[in-house]
Amino acid sequence: MKASPFFPVASDSAHSNVAMQHASAPDWCVTEATDADEHAHNLRDWQQEYDQLSDGAFYGRIDELALEHLQVFREHTSQALRQQCNVWPDSVWLGFAAGEQDCRINGQEVANNELMCRPGNTGFELVTPQSFDIYGIVVSQQALTQCADAQGINLDARLWQSPRRGWQEQKLNALRYVLQRLLAPKHSGLAGPLQQDMLLMAVLEVLQQPENSNTTLPAYARRKAVVDRVKDFLVANPNAPVTMTELCELTHVSRRTLQYSFESILGISPLRYLRVSRLNSVRRALSQPDAILDVEQDDVSVQRIASHWGFWHAGQFAHDYKQLFGENPSETLKRGFMGRG
Numbered sequence: 001m002k003a004s005p006f007f008p009v010a011s012d013s014a015h016s017n018v019a020m021q022h023a024s025a026p027d028w029c030v031t032e033a034t035d036a037d038e039h040a041h042n043l044r045d046w047q048q049e050y051d052q053l054s055d056g057a058f059y060g061r062i063d064e065l066a067l068e069h070l071q072v073f074r075e076h077t078s079q080a081l082r083q084q085c086n087v088w089p090d091s092v093w094l095g096f097a098a099g100e101q102d103c104r105i106n107g108q109e110v111a112n113n114e115l116m117c118r119p120g121n122t123g124f125e126l127v128t129p130q131s132f133d134i135y136g137i138v139v140s141q142q143a144l145t146q147c148a149d150a151q152g153i154n155l156d157a158r159l160w161q162s163p164r165r166g167w168q169e170q171k172l173n174a175l176r177y178v179l180q181r182l183l184a185p186k187h188s189g190l191a192g193p194l195q196q197d198m199l200l201m202a203v204l205e206v207l208q209q210p211e212n213s214n215t216t217l218p219a220y221a222r223r224k225a226v227v228d229r230v231k232d233f234l235v236a237n238p239n240a241p242v243t244m245t246e247l248c249e250l251t252h253v254s255r256r257t258l259q260y261s262f263e264s265i266l267g268i269s270p271l272r273y274l275r276v277s278r279l280n281s282v283r284r285a286l287s288q289p290d291a292i293l294d295v296e297q298d299d300v301s302v303q304r305i306a307s308h309w310g311f312w313h314a315g316q317f318a319h320d321y322k323q324l325f326g327e328n329p330s331e332t333l334k335r336g337f338m339g340r341g
Contacts, residue, residue, distance in 0.1 A: 027066040034058055036081060043073065047086040054080035054130050063183045067196040069143035074098060074183050076133050083126040091120035091138050094203065096172060098133035098180075105163045113169045115206065117162065124163065135179050137203060147200045147245050152254025153208045171206045178202045197243030201255070218253075223261040226251045230262075230270070234277055242274060278309045279324050282317075285309075286332040302329045 033039035039060030040048035052058055056079055064073040087093045097103065097112040104127040105116050118124045120141070128134070148155035182195065218226070229251050234242065247270060248255055262270040285305045303314050306329065311317035321329045 029064055029066075031062045031064070033060045036060065036077070036079065039077070040083065043075070045071070045088045049084045051082040052079050053082055053127075065182055065195070067199070069140040070196050070199055071136075071138040072179060072182060072199060073136050074133060074179065075136065076131075077128060078131060080130050080132075081126075081128050083128065084123065085118075085126060086123045087118065087120050087138050089121040090141055092141055092144060093118045093120070094137045094139075094206075095126075095134055096176070098135050098176065101129050101132055103128045103132065103134070108163060113172060115172060119161070135176065137179075137199070139200070139203060144200065144203065147197075148204055148208070150245050150248045152248070152256065153204050155204065155208060175202045175206050194243060197245050201244060218257055218261065220264075223265055226253055226258060226261040227265045230273075244270060244274070247274075275320070276324060278311070279321060282306055282309050282311065282321070282329070283325060283332055286329055287336045302333055305333075 031042040033042055034057065036050040036052040036058050039058070039062075040046075040050040042060070042062050044064065044066070059076075059078040061076045062073055064071065066072075085093075093116075095116040096114065097110075100112050102112055103110050104125075105118075106125055110116055120138075145155065147153075178199065182199070230247055233247075233250055244255060244258070248258055251258060253261070258270050262268060262273055266273060268276075282305060285308070286302065302318075306314070306317045311320075318329060325332070
């Protein structure tokens with residue numbers, strides 16, 4: 001079993017003025033099988049063995065997204081199974097039903113509104129019913145802890161020592177929604193680091209301890225300073241797709257403080273501010289293509305420029321762009337070339 005199964009994200013610290021340096025796209029794949037044990041080996045970097053318990057032909061499917069420190073998947077199995085599972089070391093596995101059915105972990109019944117947790121390199125047993133769908137997230141313990149520390153989130157590592165736990169159903173449903181969108185055939189198309197940050201935040205929302213209601217909110221001057229520091233950073237690094245975790249580290253505040261600062265100063269969330277800032281960066285590049293690329297018009301495309309700012313799904317990007325600016329990105333690019341003189 002590999003201790004670090006995923007691929008490093010390419011650095012975008014240096015950009016050529018002739019060709020754009022693309023951020024790494026997520027590794028997304030679908031595998032299918034008609035044998036239960038063959039299906040067990042299709043989940044990458046796990047040690048597994050499946051026994052079929054119910055009668056009939058077997059069909060299994062795995063939709064998987066692999067990021068630098070995360071593995072996310074939805075698994076469908078048509079027959080009841082007994083599964084012996086062991087995930088890669090120095091990680092945490094979180095699993096929960098995608099639908100209404102229950103299952104068992106290590107002999108304990110697990111309702112569809114409960115979360116299963118197992119640390120890496122620790123064997124566990126699942127017994128699943130017919131026509132069962134499950135979401136799974138495997139995350140590096142170090143990455144999860146660092147993200148929690150950067151955002152000021154109280155994360156108790158003892159949480160994943162119990163095979164099953166009840167959680168706030170609203171938060172678990174929110175995590176289901178995030179995974180449903182990311183694992184859909186037409187997912188959001190964000191670059192790998194941005195997807196990873198979004199997933200880590202969704203996981204932390206589920207795992208974190210309740211906040212102290214007596215926490216003092218920051219004064220205006222501090223909130224303004226937080227927002228200004230983010231704005232200055234984005235101006236100085238216009239081409240870098242920035243994550244929420246990086247902004248928390250940059251401003252030395254928790255995610256809650258960052259959220260409150262942006263909502264009180266700008267009236268929008270930091271996540272939306274990041275997205276519209278990146279869309280505006282794309283618009284500036286489309287409006288002035290010569291300022292970004294020293295190449296001929298035939299070598300410039302909307303998708304090439306959009307992916308430079310982390311937009312990998314052309315359809316979703318075009319929808320978001322038109323919703324924000326009221327025109328298609330191709331229209332902006334055409335006008336930019338017409339203005340060349």
